[in-house]
Amino acid sequence: MRTAVVIGTGLIGTSAALALSARGITVHLSDHDPARARTAAALGAGTEQPPEGAVDLVIVAVPPAYVAATLAGAMRDGLARGYLDVASVKGGPKRELEAMGLDLSRYVGTHPMSGKERSGPLAGTADLFEGRPWVLTPTRDTDTEVLNLALELVALCRAVPVVMDADAHDRAVALVSHTPQLVSSMVAARLADADETAVRLCGQGIRDVTRIAASDPRMWVEILSANPGPVADVLAGVAADLDETVRALRSLQSADEDQRHGGATGVEDVLRRGNAGRARVPGKHGGGPVAYxxxxxxxxxxxxxxxxxxxxxxxxxxxxxxxxxxxxxxxxxxxxxxxxxxxxxxxxxxxxxxxxxxxxx
Missing domain, CATH: 3.30.70.260 (ACT domain)
Known part of the structure; x- marks a missing residue:
C-alpha cells in the first residue's frame, strides 16, 4: 500500500490516517465538513488535496447509516483498488450494498475494536489501535488482493486481525460493547438527580461502571440505530435478570424466613453467574484471566x-x-x-x- 483515501475524519478516521501517514503512506482526507478535514490535516493525518488517480485503498469512516451510500459513491467513481469501512456494525451496510447491485469483490467490512469517550479529529492518535482487535468480515466474493490490503492496514496500525462473519460480529458487539454502553448510561443516570451527599461518596466501583457513560449520545444513537435487534435481545436478558433480582431483594425484606432464604439464594445466583462471566474476559495480552x-x-x-x-x-x-x-x-x-x-x-x-x-x- 502506498496511497489511501480516508473519508470521514472523526476519531477513527483521523487515527487511521495518522497511523498510515506516520508509516509513509500518502493519505488523502475527505469529510462532509471541510473544517474537520482541515483539522486532521493540520495534525499530520494527510492532505486535503484529492488524489490525481486511483489510490490503493479507500477507508470509509462515517456513521453506520451513511456507510453504504458513501462506499457506493466511491466505488462508482473508481476511486481505489480496494474499499473498506470501519463502522461498528457490519451486517446492515453489507446488505445495503448488495441491494444496490454493487460488485462486492472489491470491498471488505472491518471494525477496529478501539475508541475513546471523546470524538472528532482532535481526539485522534496514531497509536489508538495498537494491540487492539480489528475485525474483518470478508465474504466468499471478497477478492484476495482487497483482503490483503485490509490486513496490511491492520498491520500498519499495529492492531490484531480477527476474521468473523458479519452478523456474528453484530451479535458479539451487541453483547460486549453496545449493551454495556446503555447499562453504564442507565446507572450513571441515577446520579443525575441524586443527593449531593450521596454523590460525594462515589468510589472506584461507580467510576468503573460509569466511565463510558461520558460518551457522545449522538454518536451512540447512530451506532444503536444500526444494530437495534441484537442489542434489544441482550437487554431483554439483562431485564429478566433485573426483574428476578428485584423480586429476590424484596423477599429479603419479608418477615417470613423461607422468603428471606429464597431471596438470598436469588441474589447469590446472579452474583455467581456474574463471577463466571467475568472469569471469561481475556486477561493481559489477550491470554487467560490471571488472579493478581x-x-x-x-x-x-x-x-x-x-x-x-x-x-x-x-x-x-x-x-x-x-x-x-x-x-x-x-x-x-x-x-x-x-x-x-x-x-x-x-x-x-x-x-x-x-x-x-x-x-x-
Whole structure:
C-alpha cells in the first residue's frame, strides 16, 4: 500500500490516517465538513488535496447509516483498488450494498475494536489501535488482493486481525460493547438527580461502571440505530435478570424466613453467574484471566510520586501487571492499587515499606 483515501475524519478516521501517514503512506482526507478535514490535516493525518488517480485503498469512516451510500459513491467513481469501512456494525451496510447491485469483490467490512469517550479529529492518535482487535468480515466474493490490503492496514496500525462473519460480529458487539454502553448510561443516570451527599461518596466501583457513560449520545444513537435487534435481545436478558433480582431483594425484606432464604439464594445466583462471566474476559495480552495480588499504597497527589513508586517497584525486581488509582475525597491524596503476581506481593510490600511508603490493607 502506498496511497489511501480516508473519508470521514472523526476519531477513527483521523487515527487511521495518522497511523498510515506516520508509516509513509500518502493519505488523502475527505469529510462532509471541510473544517474537520482541515483539522486532521493540520495534525499530520494527510492532505486535503484529492488524489490525481486511483489510490490503493479507500477507508470509509462515517456513521453506520451513511456507510453504504458513501462506499457506493466511491466505488462508482473508481476511486481505489480496494474499499473498506470501519463502522461498528457490519451486517446492515453489507446488505445495503448488495441491494444496490454493487460488485462486492472489491470491498471488505472491518471494525477496529478501539475508541475513546471523546470524538472528532482532535481526539485522534496514531497509536489508538495498537494491540487492539480489528475485525474483518470478508465474504466468499471478497477478492484476495482487497483482503490483503485490509490486513496490511491492520498491520500498519499495529492492531490484531480477527476474521468473523458479519452478523456474528453484530451479535458479539451487541453483547460486549453496545449493551454495556446503555447499562453504564442507565446507572450513571441515577446520579443525575441524586443527593449531593450521596454523590460525594462515589468510589472506584461507580467510576468503573460509569466511565463510558461520558460518551457522545449522538454518536451512540447512530451506532444503536444500526444494530437495534441484537442489542434489544441482550437487554431483554439483562431485564429478566433485573426483574428476578428485584423480586429476590424484596423477599429479603419479608418477615417470613423461607422468603428471606429464597431471596438470598436469588441474589447469590446472579452474583455467581456474574463471577463466571467475568472469569471469561481475556486477561493481559489477550491470554487467560490471571488472579493478581493487590498491594495498596497511600500516594500524595504531587508531581513525581507515580514515577517514584514505579521506580521503587522496578528496583525490587517486581513487574506491575496492572494499576488503579482511587482518589481521596477532599484530600490531595489517593490510594494506588498495584496488581502483581501473587509471589511478588510480599517482596513488593517489604521493599515499599523499607523505602517509606505507607501501605494499606
Amino acid at each position: 495480588e493487590t498491594v495498596a499504597v497511600l500516594l500524595s497527589d504531587q508531581p513525581g510520586e507515580l514515577a517514584r513508586i514505579f521506580a521503587d517497584a522496578g528496583r525490587a525486581g517486581v513487574n506491575i501487571e496492572d494499576v488503579r488509582i482511587e482518589h481521596a475525597t477532599g484530600q490531595q491524596a489517593g490510594l494506588i492499587q498495584l496488581m502483581v503476581e501473587p509471589a511478588s506481593a510480599p517482596v513488593l510490600s517489604a521493599a515499599l515499606r523499607e523505602r517509606g511508603w505507607a501501605l494499606r490493607q
